[in-house]
Amino acid sequence: MTVDYKKDIDEAPGLSAPDGGRKIYFVRHGKTEWNNQFRYQGATNVPLCAEGMEQAKRAGLRLSKLDIGAVICSPLDRAFETAGRIAAYHPGLRIEKNPLLSEVNFGEWEGLTVPEIKAHSGEELFYKWRRNELHVSVPGGESADAVYERASRAAEELVSRPEERIVVVGHGAMFRALFLPLLGIPRSNIFWKMRIDNCSISAVSVDKNGKVTLSFLNDTLHMLVPEDEIADLPLA
Numbered sequence: 001m002t003v004d005y006k007k008d009i010d011e012a013p014g015l016s017a018p019d020g021g022r023k024i025y026f027v028r029h030g031k032t033e034w035n036n037q038f039r040y041q042g043a044t045n046v047p048l049c050a051e052g053m054e055q056a057k058r059a060g061l062r063l064s065k066l067d068i069g070a071v072i073c074s075p076l077d078r079a080f081e082t083a084g085r086i087a088a089y090h091p092g093l094r095i096e097k098n099p100l101l102s103e104v105n106f107g108e109w110e111g112l113t114v115p116e117i118k119a120h121s122g123e124e125l126f127y128k129w130r131r132n133e134l135h136v137s138v139p140g141g142e143s144a145d146a147v148y149e150r151a152s153r154a155a156e157e158l159v160s161r162p163e164e165r166i167v168v169v170g171h172g173a174m175f176r177a178l179f180l181p182l183l184g185i186p187r188s189n190i191f192w193k194m195r196i197d198n199c200s201i202s203a204v205s206v207d208k209n210g211k212v213t214l215s216f217l218n219d220t221l222h223m224l225v226p227e228d229e230i231a232d233l234p235l236a
Contacts, residue, residue, distance in 0.1 A: 021207040023215070024158055024166045025063065026175055027086065029078040030055040031198045038113050042106035042141070042173075047077045055199035055223065056085035061230040062201060062222035064089035069163030074101040074170045082199065083169040100154040101178075103171035107141025132189040134177065148187055151177040158182070159210050172196045182212050199223070203236065 030052030034041040048056065059082065068090050073083035075097040083095045109117050118126050121139055129136040137143045155178055158168065170178075176191045182204060195218050196202065203215040215236050222230045 021205050022164050022166075024168060024204050024206065025066075026202045026204075027059050027063075027082065027167060027169045028172055028175060028196050028198055028200055029074075029076075029082040029169060030059075032078050034111070035198060039111050040106045040109045040113075040117070042103050042110050043076070044110050045077050048081045052078065052198065053081070053085070056082040058222045058227065058230055059199040059201065060086040060089050061227065062233060062235060063167060064231050066165050066167075066235070068093060068165050068167055070096060070161065071167045071169065072096045072098050072101065072158075073168070074103065074174070075099055076102060076171070079169045079171065083167075086167060086169065098154070098157070100150055100157065101168065101170040101174060104138075104147050104173040104177070105142040106138050108139045109141065130192065133173075133191045134180075134187050134189060147174075147177050148180075152181040154178055155182040159206055159212060175202070179214075183214060184212070194218075201235070 030048045032041065032046040032052055033049045034044070034046045035052070036049065063086055071083050071087045071090075071093055073079045073095060079101070080095065080097065087093045087095050108120065112120060114126070125136075125139075129138060134144050134148055151174065158166065159182070173191070175196055176194050179185070179194070180187060180190070197218055197220050199222075200218040200220045201222075202217045202219065205213045205215050207213070219235075221233055225233065
């Protein structure tokens with residue numbers, strides 16, 4: 001995805017970017033048993049656990065009053081099941097599966113906990129990867145170059161869509177990669193500087209020129225209030 005940084009030259013310094021235009025909401029899937037066991041699940045098709053189903057229902061309630069034009073998700077079951085609970089509040093809305101949104105393939109680390117990964121591949125490689133995921137590849141997994149290229153294609157597709165309100169359901173690692181090209185941030189290591197909890201909601205605004213601005217990140221208020229209050233919570 002090519003970013004035109006010249007668009008920002010005439011903006012006055014210190015002013016907040018306007019938060020109007022189209023909105024894209026990002027929802028990480030609900031919890032799985034592997035999430036609860038702190039296992040790297042990546043491309044492994046692990047379904048939602050009971051807690052994850054409840055989280056997905058709550059995310060759906062939080063988004064229930066939006067006029068959503070499209071729900072797009074990773075083809076993995078945990079994302080599709082979450083998307084289904086969101087779409088259930090919008091009769092007739094079809095869920096689109098997009099393989100570009102699939103979670104990063106962690107290769108030989110799939111299904112392993114951090115101590116198991118260190119025992120398998122050594123602490124040096126693990127910490128090297130943790131320091132710079134978009135430049136270091138996992139053994140037998142998706143290369144860092146492939147992850148970034150896929151994220152760039154996904155970002156371009158999302159920005160070019162015509163719907164005013166889009167909900168994207170996917171995965172923590174892929175979202176962290178996706179936000180870089182989406183926001184025009186150079187390829188860099190910010191994976192572990194962004195918290196994206198299960199069934200959290202994040203959003204960006206897209207203006208008429210295709211410029212993308214982060215509106216909010218990792219909103220989990222819908223997990224903290226009684227269920228009958230969720231639909232009335234504010235959502236920018």
